[in-house]
Amino acid sequence: MYQRVAELYPICRSITGDGFRETLRRLHPDVALQLHEVPTGTRVFDWTVPKEWNVREAWIKDSRGEKVVDFARHNLHLLNYSVPFCGTLTLEELRPHLYTLPDRPDWIPYRTSYYKEDWGFCLSQRQLDGMSEGSYEVLVDTSLADGYLTYGECLLPGEETDEVLVSCHACHPSLANDNLSGVALTSALVSTLSRLERRWSYRFLFVPGTIGPIVWLARNDERTEKIRAGLVVACVGDSGSFNFKRSRRGNTELDRAAEHVLRHIGGDAVVEDFSPYGYDERQYGSPGFDLPVGSLRRTPHGRYPQYHTSADDLSLVRADCLAESLRCYLEIVRVLEGNRTYVNLNPKCEPQLGRRGLYSLVGGRTDAERREMAMLWVLNLSDGSNSLLDIAERARMPFPEIVAATRELLGVGLLEERKAA
Amino acid sequence: MYQRVAELYPICRSITGDGFRETLRRLHPDVALQLHEVPTGTRVFDWTVPKEWNVREAWIKDSRGEKVVDFARHNLHLLNYSVPFCGTLTLEELRPHLYTLPDRPDWIPYRTSYYKEDWGFCLSQRQLDGMSEGSYEVLVDTSLADGYLTYGECLLPGEETDEVLVSCHACHPSLANDNLSGVALTSALVSTLSRLERRWSYRFLFVPGTIGPIVWLARNDERTEKIRAGLVVACVGDSGSFNFKRSRRGNTELDRAAEHVLRHIGGDAVVEDFSPYGYDERQYGSPGFDLPVGSLRRTPHGRYPQYHTSADDLSLVRADCLAESLRCYLEIVRVLEGNRTYVNLNPKCEPQLGRRGLYSLVGGRTDAERREMAMLWVLNLSDGSNSLLDIAERARMPFPEIVAATRELLGVGLLEERKAA
């Protein structure tokens, strides 16, 4: 995953344009993405697909002809979605188009102007401090024209047509944790899950932020009722603790699965309530959809100093953190996949586990005790009203131990799956 | 308000009689009270309106003819509702009729004998200690005779006929915090609300404690179903923290509004559950009515040492505390007035706030962030099931910010009020 982040890091992306397309193309052949191209001007709910934006070059030259700010050196230097411009300005005239971070004098901020036509440059405060009064030649050689918005989609079908949605935004330029970490993790999830048997179908979306999920939801309105769980993948490569943001409803199976996994994974995981501020869970969780979509991240966007600056670079992302994040996502998937409800076929008093070889006979073997406890919990609570996740939570045992006990009990015919009516 | 307390302080009040009438008359013209006179003997539920009590004079003279205890010096000196008496007694014979506070030797206690015919005097322990053996002439020149129980009522009609009830007891003699502070604050509420547009109707009661609300409830039994919220006003002039006592049901709109306001007003406000011990919320919260009436006070009655003694005087009440209490009551009224439920007319994905001028376009303006957050919360939760108070609570934002955001969204046609079925 770290290699993936490193490979994609230099590309200049935006919510439309060739950088986004190139990013999705690079995911091949690991991720068999279907690319969708949606024309400029398409109405999607309250929004309109914007013009497509591409950059050739952009710079500011000083009076000696030296490029003091150059998009070629760092793609954050250009205000994302800048309209074309060419001219010579005094520093005074230029200033309203320059963005810096006075508190972090070495970092370049990341700024966008998607929905207001403007141009500008982002630079470090030190760069700005080094610019003397005088006139500057400015070139913003971009195109903002009718074209397409691109997004990638991949469906891994399962036994059931109900879907688990995994969505990441892939529209940020050279920013590593937000959100190339999410792109890399989502890609790895596709690879891993494509090799496993699946109960649920899995739909993966690689979309531009905000407008991306809006486009997808507008084009798939009726399909959303198939979504039984979903996760927005963002900021998963730094070394912060896990942070799970609940879905709008807050108590869906997805929420309970994620909280269960985080409770047993160790570390200082934090669970927080849904709020309408954040990433694309805002759209999935709008009241007209109210989908059971949460977001599992490490340090949430906006809460680490490097956020949306040039300091969110390859040094912020760690291979081991990405790997641990993937493990955590897979644990949640494991709960969603395995969370079934059974009925104890011998509900009156305990069955005699001993004569079925499921109970140590003389006692005292500590290693067997947890296994026996798990079996007793599954038998006791499998009255048709408790799922295995319910049982794991009440027993305060990790889900996999409950699943293992369930398999043993199924093996001797003591359980039967309760099929939904 | 402090002036009002000071003006009313010298009057000797009781649950009936001219002191109570005079107190209500003094509220004119600020408070356009309707005075009700209910005859002695009227049956009100389990109770009977008592005889009317009035005092001309009352004293104890020592053998030298000197008045050692005199109602004219402090109206607490006379056991409230003392029957007429005239005679000469030894100190020994007198003692069963004398009430003191040995632990607070300078304070005069406040005692009553409404429902048992008796006479007596309250005095400081020092006064009693100064009384030598010997005979004393006693005069209790009171009248306890058929008459009337008086109470004041004022209705400020609103758009709706549903009512908010505000009730204070006005039967205590020279006791400042309990409850002239309540009388003054209730009067100020009448003045303030009479000048504002009102969604709800407001009914104010100035009643004698216990028997007063019983009389009112007995005469207005069928009207109580119009009461959607209510507050008993008592002990609001001292410098203690706010204390809100919940209604019997505990989770009515009134309770939630009061708790919301106290959470955001700062300070160490305490919220406590209903109990059947207290002031007139006991009657409003009796099981046959179970009205949504709580009580907002500062230090509750019985929990400050000066309670029901001569030390509950003008020095215990502070003008700034009265003003802050009034503000708190008005904040609760503001929530009750403004708590409506809306429906987001663009429920699928967020509406594009930017093109409606409701979203800062380049970002980074901190002052705009809270306003935007409030709008996002209102849009996200306005699915018809959440009132603005629900939204403010879930967003953990003050109610007025949520109302302001709602107004902006109404202005651009993104919301519609949900009318109750």
Add this chain to the structure above:
Amino acid sequence: MYQRVAELYPICRSITGDGFRETLRRLHPDVALQLHEVPTGTRVFDWTVPKEWNVREAWIKDSRGEKVVDFARHNLHLLNYSVPFCGTLTLEELRPHLYTLPDRPDWIPYRTSYYKEDWGFCLSQRQLDGMSEGSYEVLVDTSLADGYLTYGECLLPGEETDEVLVSCHACHPSLANDNLSGVALTSALVSTLSRLERRWSYRFLFVPGTIGPIVWLARNDERTEKIRAGLVVACVGDSGSFNFKRSRRGNTELDRAAEHVLRHIGGDAVVEDFSPYGYDERQYGSPGFDLPVGSLRRTPHGRYPQYHTSADDLSLVRADCLAESLRCYLEIVRVLEGNRTYVNLNPKCEPQLGRRGLYSLVGGRTDAERREMAMLWVLNLSDGSNSLLDIAERARMPFPEIVAATRELLGVGLLEERKAA
């Protein structure tokens, strides 16, 4: 009770056999038990009544003919349910049949082999250390043959046919706290309750662990719907704090009664959730029955070092602890007996307690205040939806005070019992 424990301590008991019968016989005449004899081979749900086990003698002799381990010295020495055996073995051959506690070198462990035919001896580590290599003569003169499983039952009928179940296991050999303390306390409960008027019927079971309640439940399946509360009595003689284990449902009247009593009894009582690991509450709480049966004990089984060793002897049990445990059980019974629901016949406003002699008239008598508070709570909450236990909990007052107030109010006709529909 301590005498009872001491008297029964020497008897060798098991889940079947004469030791169990003798134990029940000794409870006469205090406890009028009906003895049930269930034949070997009887099917009871998933289980089968085992063969009956009896012991004549059992020992290990060294080469000098000296008994180095002898059942006659301590009945724990024999692996409970050992099959007959007679032979001469080397120490090496003997070792797999010997059980010790290396960490507690002076204690004899208690081990059983009910459902696997085997023989063995339990001895202290010091005894084992003292055994030299060489050959040993072994005699296990037991019988394991078709016979009967015995259990004792006693029903104290009450006004109502609904039952409170009290169950203890009586199958352990010389182990004092687990569970002769339970046998003694249950016997004392029978004696005490037999002398009192009873609202509910009380059923007492003296059974072998696990197989005992299974037998009873299999033979009384339809009767279980009469059980409205139940307690499993175990480990009630040590000096540990009280520990109440909730029923499977966790919020039944029994659970609430026990928690209420423990909250007011003082000490560091602990309440814990049901788990399917423990004593016979496992069977009563199996999903096919789901009976409202909890367990009140002191230090729970398995959590004190002497558990299931020879150190669980008469020194571990204290007469005062047994007495306090009995008191606690009786308090719970008192709540179950007294928990009725009333309706306030004067629901609109408070009734005038003063003229009924229920209210102190001049005030200030502290001793009367709690009594008055209790009356106010009962009046306020007796709207037909709250039982006296609900009221005690909301008022945070001990149940008996609420009952006393209820009696006073009934005495003046202010309450009426609400009969279930």
